[in-house]
Amino acid sequence: MPVLTLSKAINTGLRQALEDDPKVIVMGQDVGVLGGVFRVTDGLQKDFGADRVIDTPLAEASIVGTAIGLALRGFRPVCEIQFDGFVYPAFSQIVSQLAKLRARSGGRLSVPVVIRIPVGGGIGAVEHHSESNEAYFAHTAGLRVVCCSNPQDAHWMIRQALSGQDPVIFYEPKRRYWAKDEVADTTDDERVLPLDRARVVRAGRDITLLTYGGMVQTCLQAASAAAEEGRDIEVVDLRSLAPLDMETISRSVDRTGRCVVVHEAPTFAGLGAEIGSGVTERCFYRLQAPVLRVGGFNTPYPPAKFEDQYLPDLDRVLDAVDRSFAW
Structure with missing residues (x-):
């Protein structure tokens, strides 16, 4: 079992999803050349190209709105919101469109968009960089909301989120990005739980x-x-x-x-x-x-x-x- 940091575990999970499914697309501010503000997407654009790991404008509503359109055309976008407090410009797109489209279409449409959000404090950041806004999205019917706490879950939960048909808000505790632990290399490992299961x-x-x-x-x-x-x-x-x-x-x-x-x-x-x-x-x-x-x-x-x-x-x-x- 490899020992990875939480950020690297997400990176390897995204990498595996990109390899397994050509419809998976990573998009967000600075996710390509820079590799993300926390370097979670480091190296992905180099290996998969700028048409699958896309540096977007600084416009969260546009990022999520574009992802919804791509999902309706059969793609599986994973969006990165740089910091928790930056998600609010995309709030209407998420709660009014992303969360509602399956119900609005009577189940005929699926929008499997994953929105990654670094969450919480503990890193000495400035305003709008340390918020915990999970209650907004947990209250919104039609969204899955998950939060990893360790490298093992980070790796497998991002892969599970990208393999389902539901829109997922994927929280990543930024103070834990550098925590290291073993990550199972197979789904047969008993530590790999379903996405909606709690762990003692x-x-x-x-x-x-x-x-x-x-x-x-x-x-x-x-x-x-x-x-x-x-x-x-x-x-x-x-x-x-x-x-x-x-x-x-x-x-x-x-x-x-x-x-x-x-x-x-x-x-x-x-x-x-x-x-x-x-x-x-x-x-x-x-x-x-x-x-x-x-x-x-x-x-x-x-x-x-x-x-x-x-x-x-x-x-x-x-x-x-x-x-x-x-x-």
Whole structure:
């Protein structure tokens, strides 16, 4: 099994998709000659040509609109939005067109467009470069929304996203681009899960932490710290944000009886609210405390020098764990 960074794992996944299907097209600002702002598409234009790895104008609505047209003609475009906060000019194209065309056509049309979005903070970036806007798209019927947290999932999830018929919002936690891990080289590996399945990344018996993206590593660190005090924390990486794998989530919370949802996005009307509601509906008689949420504050993302105070950290996660046990 090769050891790859998360960014390289996505690169190899895109490369394999380009090799397997001549209808796959990569497009976005600086994805060609430069190889992307995070070098995720490095070398792809050189190997597959400028007609399949396309440097586009700085116009997100045009990028996604063109991709929709290409998909309707049988292509499989994968668009890169350079940073999370840059997706808003394309918002209408995504939620009004991309998400609706299959239903509007009674199932006769498919638009298998994948939109890659580097997401979240932790890299000291400037305004509009560190936002967590997944709730907008998870709320939109007709879109799949997924978020990888490690190289293994990054590689296989991008390949799965590009092989299906649904439009997919594919989030990549930018603070984890340089994390390294083994990547399975075959679908026979048990670590290769379906695109809509959550993964238990640490088994435990006392409380469940539900999380995704860049917060998975933070929750694993919190679980290790809590173990020194005798608390056995289970950590579940959601992976798929729409649809949610409520079967895996409910099975975990039924066993532990306690639940904390952790994400970078603000807690107000965030994905944690939907998850908490779903857990309460399904696990009410097994819960020993209310479902708690840890997330960003309900403010615009702050300047880089303040992001450590904004982002959930180990202490804030452990505080929620303590509050759950104090209930």
